[in-house]
Amino acid sequence: xxxxxxxxxxxxxxxxxxxxxxxxxxxxxxxxxxxxxxxxxxxxxxxxxxxxxxxxxxxxxxxxxxxxxxxxxxxxxxxxxxxxxxxxxxxxxxxxxx
Amino acid sequence: xxxxxxxxxxxxxxxxxxxxxxxxxxxxxxxxxxxxxxxxxxxxxxxxxxxxxxxxxxxxxxxxxxxxxxxxxxxxxxxxxxxxxxxxxxxxxxxxxxxxxxxxxxxxxxxxxxxxxxxxxxxxxxxxxxxxxxxxxxxxxxxxxxxxxxxxxxxxxxxxxxxxxxxxxxxxxxxxxxxxxxxxxxxxxxxxxxxxxxxxxxxxxxxxxxxxxxxxxxxxxxxxxxxxxxxxxxxxxxxxxxxxxxxxxxxxxxxxxxxxxxxxxxxxxxxxxxxxxxxxxxxxxxxxxxxxxxxxxxxxxxxxxxxxxxxxxxxxxxxxxxxxxxxxxxxxxxxxxxxxxxxxxxxxxxxxxxxxxxxxxxxxxxxxxxxxxxxxxxxxxxxxxxxxxxxxxxxxxxxxxxxxxxxxxxxxxxxxxxxxxxxxxxxxxxxxxxxxxxxxxxxxxxxxxxxxxxxxxxxxxxxxxxxxxxxxx
Numbered sequence: 304x305x306x307x308x309x310x311x312x313x314x315x316x317x318x319x320x321x322x323x324x325x326x327x328x329x330x331x332x333x334x335x336x337x338x339x340x341x342x343x344x345x346x347x348x349x350x351x352x353x354x355x356x357x358x359x360x361x362x363x364x365x366x367x368x369x370x371x372x373x374x375x376x377x378x379x380x381x382x383x384x385x386x387x388x389x390x391x392x393x394x395x396x397x398x399x400x401x
Numbered sequence: 402x403x404x405x406x407x408x409x410x411x412x413x414x415x416x417x418x419x420x421x422x423x424x425x426x427x428x429x430x431x432x433x434x435x436x437x438x439x440x441x442x443x444x445x446x447x448x449x450x451x452x453x454x455x456x457x458x459x460x461x462x463x464x465x466x467x468x469x470x471x472x473x474x475x476x477x478x479x480x481x482x483x484x485x486x487x488x489x490x491x492x493x494x495x496x497x498x499x500x501x502x503x504x505x506x507x508x509x510x511x512x513x514x515x516x517x518x519x520x521x522x523x524x525x526x527x528x529x530x531x532x533x534x535x536x537x538x539x540x541x542x543x544x545x546x547x548x549x550x551x552x553x554x555x556x557x558x559x560x561x562x563x564x565x566x567x568x569x570x571x572x573x574x575x576x577x578x579x580x581x582x583x584x585x586x587x588x589x590x591x592x593x594x595x596x597x598x599x600x601x602x603x604x605x606x607x608x609x610x611x612x613x614x615x616x617x618x619x620x621x622x623x624x625x626x627x628x629x630x631x632x633x634x635x636x637x638x639x640x641x642x643x644x645x646x647x648x649x650x651x652x653x654x655x656x657x658x659x660x661x662x663x664x665x666x667x668x669x670x671x672x673x674x675x676x677x678x679x680x681x682x683x684x685x686x687x688x689x690x691x692x693x694x695x696x697x698x699x700x701x702x703x704x705x706x707x708x709x710x711x712x713x714x715x716x717x718x719x720x721x722x723x724x725x726x727x728x729x730x731x732x733x734x735x736x737x738x739x740x741x742x743x744x745x746x747x748x749x750x751x752x753x754x755x756x757x758x759x760x761x762x763x764x765x766x767x768x769x770x771x772x773x774x775x776x777x778x779x780x781x782x783x784x785x786x787x788x789x790x791x792x793x794x795x796x797x798x799x800x801x802x803x804x805x806x807x808x809x810x811x812x813x814x815x816x817x818x819x820x821x822x823x824x825x826x827x828x829x830x831x832x833x834x835x836x837x838x839x840x841x842x843x844x845x846x847x848x849x850x851x852x853x854x855x856x857x858x859x860x861x862x863x864x865x866x867x868x869x870x871x872x873x874x
Contacts, residue, residue, distance in 0.1 A: 309761070317760040321715060322722075323753055324741030332750075333757060339816045340758055344704040344771065347778050357776030358783055359607060360637075361832030362594050362857060367636040374633065382500035388729035397724055398736045 309338040403563045403616040406472055406623055413460070413471045420453035420460075420471030420515065427473040427517050430564045438540045440558045441475065444518040448484030449473070452515045468627065470513030475559045475568040477552075478519035479526055479602035482506050489602045490534040491524040493721045493728045493747025503600025504635065505569060505611055505628045512627050520555030520568055524749040525718065526576055526604045528552050529821040532812055533751045540808070542584060543847060547805040550580030550821075553614065557584040560614045567615045567624050573604050574706055575800070575825025577612045581837035582800035582850025586614050587867070589621045592857045593832030594639040596625070597632030605713035606637070608829040618838075618867045622646045625860065643861040648868035651861045656794040658684055659694030664798030664824050664852075672843040673799045680840050680851045681797060683873040684866075691797065696789055698782040702827035705782065707819055708762050708775035709830070714752075715759030721747060754815055783831045795866060796854040799824055800837045804847035824852065834860045838867055839874070 314333045318325045325333065380393060389396040412418045428449070431441055456471045476482060479489040481499035488494045506516060523533035531539040531554025539554040541547040542561040549558045553570030557580035560568050570577040572590035581588025589612045596611040603609060611628065615621040630642045645651065660681055665674055681691045723729035723743025730742030748756070762771035789796070801821060811818040828835035834857070837850040851870070855863045 313761065314757065317757045317764065320764060321719075321756050321760040322737070322740040322744055323748065323756065324738070324745040325753065326745075329745075329750075329753070333754065336754055336815050337758060337761065340707060340754070340819070341761070341771075343816055343819075344708050344762075344775070346704050347701060347708075347774050348770075350701065350774075350778055350781070352774065352777040352781070355777045355780050357773055358780040359776060361607065361783065361830075362592075362637075362639060364594070364637060364639075369633060369636075376501060376634070378501045382498075386497055386500070386726035388723065388726075395725060398733070398739060400736055 309334055309341055404566050405617050406469065406566045406620045409472050409566060420456040421450060423471060424449045424453040424473050424515055424517055427564055430562070431518055431559070434562055434564070437545060438542060438558050438562065439521060439537050440539060440555050440562065440564065441518040442478045442488055442490060442521050442536050442555070443485040445482065445484030445516055449515050449517045452510070456513050456515070467511060467513030468623070469509065471515065472513070472566065473515050473517045474509065474565045475518050475520045475556060476506060476516055477522050477556050477568070477570050479522060479571060480506055480569055481600040482516055482519065484516065485519055487519070487602070488535070489525050490522045490536055491747065491749065491752065492535045493743065495535070495728060497727055499600070501600060504597035504632045506600070508628050509624070517565065520553070520559055522555055523552035523751065525602065525752055526552040526571055526573060527714070527749070527751045527755055529575065529579055529818055530806070530811065531555060531580070532808065533749050535749060538808060541805050544805065547807050547847070548583065550583035550805065552576040554580050556614050557581055557586050557588070560584070560586045560616055563616070566620050567613050570612055570614050571601060571604070572610045572612050572829065573608050574710060574829045575822045577614060578800045578825050578835060578837035578850065578852060579821065581614055583805035583848065585839045585842070585848030586616060587618060587621050587839065588612070588614050588837035588850070589625060590828070590835050591625060591629065591860050592639065592834045594637050595629045595642060595860060597635040597638050599632055599634035603717040605710040606717065607713060608710065610829070618648060618864060618871045622648060622864045639858065641858070646861050646864050648865045651865045653862070653865040653869065656689045656866070657792065658689050658691045659789060659793035659796045660691055661699065661796050661798040662693050662695045663697065663699045669799055669802045670804065670843065673801070673803065673849050676841040676849040677797065677799050677851055680870065683870060687869055687873065694789060694793060694796070696785050698785040699827040701778050702782055702830055703819065703823050705775045705778045705830055706822065706826040707758070708771050709779065711755040711759035712763050712772050713759065714755045715763065718752065718756055723747070751815070779830050782827060786831050786833065790856045795862065798852050798854070800850035800852040804843050804845070804849060828854050832857055834863055836863050836867055838870055
């Protein structure tokens with residue numbers, strides 16, 4: 304990994320995964336910026352990390368459970384739909400998928 | 402002297418003013434300074450005045466009043482609120498009307514506090530200067546040619562300008578502490594999980610923390626007292642909170658305090674270093690022990706942060722798809738184009754950078770090398786803090802290596818901008834409470850912030866020490 308350089312191809316690949324239609328110009332700028340950032344964070348390569356487990360949650364909580372019952376949050380369907388760019392018959396409308 | 406919650410409550414109680422007058426005055430003040438400082442994105446005038454009238458009526462009728470009845474405040478525009486839009490300063494959320502309110506806002510409103518306006522921020526809280534806002538940068542009230550810090554720059558400016566006695570902010574890697582430091586205000590990032598994040602636009606869920614900016618320690622403690630505590634709508638909230646965060650309710654013994662050596666290097670502006678040493682001297686005069694302590698892992702914190710946080714951002718921001726709410730590219734002909742074009746048009750450059758870094762470090766073939774490696778390094782950092790806190794009650798250092806930088810100074814170099822967070826991210830990654838306390842100024846009169854960092858859940862202790870330091874200034 305030591306010689307990893309971010310290429311335009313990497314930027315395009317990440318952008319496709321992230322569903323962002325970046326332009327050609329943007330991809331060029333992003334390539335150098337991402338390369339600098341990834342270059343910086345790669346300093347972690349030097350750490351000796353054998354046998355140490357990763358941390359994803361810092362306060363020790365896990366599997367916080369509650370009763371399996373509906374809690375009324377007071378949010379109406381109409382209030383949610385009024386923010387949708389397109390809706391029809393009380394549903395969010397999307398372009399044809401199939 | 403800046404206005405405090407206590408003075409406002411006294412004036413309301415004695416009849417010298419009314420809630421309606423306070424709300425009108427705050428909105429007028431905001432309007433006066435808006436062109437010069439760009440503090441706010443929108444106001445909630447009608448709803449605020451309606452609430453104020455209700456408070457005044459209740460007071461006149463002798464009804465029981467909340468702890469903050471009639472006190473105006475502002476919220477960073479990533480808190481979902483009624484009365485105006487919630488945009489997170491992002492184009493993709495332009496015109497978004499929140500269908501519900503965040504828990505923090507609900508708890509404050511239940512005590513009679515009145516949200517008058519939404520404060521500017523870096524879009525989606527991605528930034529350290531409030532220059533990444535779709536609504537333009539906020540200017541520093543101390544020097545309008547400089548940034549107020551970020552991402553809670555609008556909240557900091559609102560408090561520094563004395564528009565409101567408190568403003569809510571969010572801190573994921575320093576976004577409350579650094580603007581507090583740059584504007585000479587008090588900035589409180591509580592323990593991770595102390596305050597519910599329900600109804601706050603998510604950035605990085607493993608470090609996102611709700612807090613407050615104020616001019617005094619007591620005001621900050623009053624607000625945290627109201628908003629802290631478990632919430633069934635946010636399963637990451639801690640089950641326990643302290644009985645009171647008010648300094649007056651907590652007696653403070655003699656503490657052993659560590660001055661973090663890695664935060665006092667030659668890279669730090671000399672006047673900032675001197676201000677921190679002065680504060681260490683004050684703490685010694687108060688009878689505490691202060692000695693230098695080395696925490697080598699903090700040097701890795703920024704690298705960990707800029708892997709772990711973009712990874713979480715890439716996941717959290719996947720919800721902005723041009724379908725459910727927010728901007729939707731009108732020219733899109735297919736579902737894929739709705740996603741791609743809406744996200745390209747709706748995100749700022751910094752949002753895209755972080756999403757793409759996050760996507761990259763999580764992608765097949767790189768996950769172990771970057772994401773997993775960072776989370777292991779995070780364990781090492783947390784372990785080192787734990788070991789340090791076996792010997793020390795609290796830690797000290799600067800909030801930022803410099804005082805406020807100039808607008809545009811770091812915008813061409815994202816990595817340089819990230820370095821502004823170098824002293825704040827370690828506490829974030831470890832879930833530790835960390836406060837920024839105004840601590841003098843440099844030769845150009847730019848404010849300097851002292852950072853105090855405590856053990857998880859030691860927020861009340863930090864408030865007590867902060868009060869001592871406030872009195873020592």
